[in-house]
Amino acid sequence: MTTTNDYSPGLEGVISNATTISYLDLDKEEIVIRGYDLIELAQKLSYLETAYLVMHGKEPTQQEAAALRKTLSDQATLPPEVYAMLKSLPKQTHPMDALRTGISMLAGYEDPAILNDHHPEPNFAKGLKIMAKAPVIACNAYRANQGQPSIPADPKLGFTENILWMINGKRPDKESVDMLDMVLTCYIEHELANSTFTARIIASSLCDIYGAITGAVASLKGPLHGGANEAAAQMLVDILQKGGAAKAEQYITDIRAAHGRIMGFGHRVYMRKYDPRAFLLKDYLPRLLHKKPEGEEMYAIYRKVEEVMFRETKLYPNADYPIGFILYLLDVPIPLFTPLFLCARIPGLIAHVEEQHKENRLFRPRVIYLGPRELHPEKAGAGR
């Protein structure tokens, strides 16, 4: 058995690095982003304006915001070989794995001298390409899974609008675009989440930003991280199919009795406080229920699960709980929830990779060794 006297499992409470990007202030219950309250940003700025702030540490002027929008629009294309790769994947491939493969593949399209230049300007230029192309990969990976033809980004549509467009080829209504935009902003940056930590560690070997973000996609797929929004929505659907709100309490009780995990509740850092993002977003739920015939019933399930979970565990919802439900109401397919979380987080990842490369120190901690010592081989001799 391991002892925990000499280290903190999961590096809980350990300081990994200094940053000027973001901070979870538990005392003030504030997600600080470059000095601003994320909740205020989500209400007052668009996702792209917030993205500029996250990456550059200042609000964009109108010209700067317009330039960012144009760069992302210009770069929202994929080489035909990436489309071909997506179409060649087995149909069971999770879009998150397809997104990881696609971002990894894109590294080869950079001139190697630029790929390995970790100064701010090339890092931001490469990062914006990844940010522009990631939703195109994600949505079209899903479409390829479904045997549907690709839908490229439409240069006439904005960044957020294009995401909904590429999912199903329908022009989205303003209410849906505004709601998704706020969701993307809520996901944009969150201090040293597991995926952000992954990106910084990879960047610290002086690997390039494509590698760092590829690793972050891998991390974010995990159900203890980004995979939670998918799991939370899937649970609501399961309860709906098994009898609706009247069955919600039994459903939760059964899973907990079997030591199963209910996703979308609690958070390592917030512990027993309300995630400010979940607190903001829950108020938007009632006005979206009309978008699906089952909206009202699922909202009843949603509230019942929250009530039971709080009564039984004293855990509040985290951002993934309302976001899973919102994306469902916006008709986003569940397998795209985690990929869209990743897409939304890219400005934060770019900022962290840039900060890591600017003042780098290779991440290389040590271990406590609890295995045997002083053994010597007896040659088994089965060769190589």
Add this chain to the structure above:
Amino acid sequence: MTTTNDYSPGLEGVISNATTISYLDLDKEEIVIRGYDLIELAQKLSYLETAYLVMHGKEPTQQEAAALRKTLSDQATLPPEVYAMLKSLPKQTHPMDALRTGISMLAGYEDPAILNDHHPEPNFAKGLKIMAKAPVIACNAYRANQGQPSIPADPKLGFTENILWMINGKRPDKESVDMLDMVLTCYIEHELANSTFTARIIASSLCDIYGAITGAVASLKGPLHGGANEAAAQMLVDILQKGGAAKAEQYITDIRAAHGRIMGFGHRVYMRKYDPRAFLLKDYLPRLLHKKPEGEEMYAIYRKVEEVMFRETKLYPNADYPIGFILYLLDVPIPLFTPLFLCARIPGLIAHVEEQHKENRLFRPRVIYLGPRELHPEKAGAGR
């Protein structure tokens, strides 16, 4: 500016986790692998025998070693879509990036239920598939880069022999196979290297082993990590082309004067002691020089650079320095040096992912925030 009073940059000296896999014992100058001295293992066991030990914590019987060899041979195939992806990559794609993309892509070929089952048996089964297929991807990514046709693994050849076979389609001599086998063993596992740390962090979100190893490939590409063997060999070639051993001292002096970095010397953990792997391998160099016409001259360069570096910096070579030269003498193309390091490390990565999944705690450290506070947005208004 950051202060370093409250944290250790790069987590230097911080304990990240307990392990029974390996430990760098600086007092005894020993790389402990499951209780054994790695240097003794490299001299007495084959790479595959050591791989079994790393993964399972015990030496294999002859039957177990033979079974491992058979599994790896059976699994050393690639889906045609992966070959097609490799051939579709831009020619400038580094084989390390191609290997990362290929391993990521393979996740889709697992049944999702098995992909997301993190118990030991499915984890080892998936890990061995990655171990078997990684050299096939790496060698054939390089061949695709060169416009050469693919060479699949030959089921009649052993694991190590197949690597040399797939590079150039020539039957390798026993001396080369034995030497490469020892190099692979030296690279097999090394406590919490940046790539191993990356794999554990990704695994801790309960992402699957394909994601964890994909992230490790990204990390290992960095020149502060696996990229060093490529850089070290490239330096020797550069010096040869610029006048040979007589110019070596000036070459090193010039780079150091320009604050450039000489790769292959020093190591975060060993600091000012000799890396035991480099100490072992340097004695094998003289007997390999006959393999290349320029062997003797490069060995003179090799020794001169080591002498100058020790005189000027008191740094000893790390494993990447002799290994870079050995792989060059074995006619392995330089762009494959880092991919082969990754392939060699896979048993260690499998063991760490398995250990992380067995007793998991999500990695999620904190930061020191040094940015501004109490800012409020002025709506720029360029929309989304």
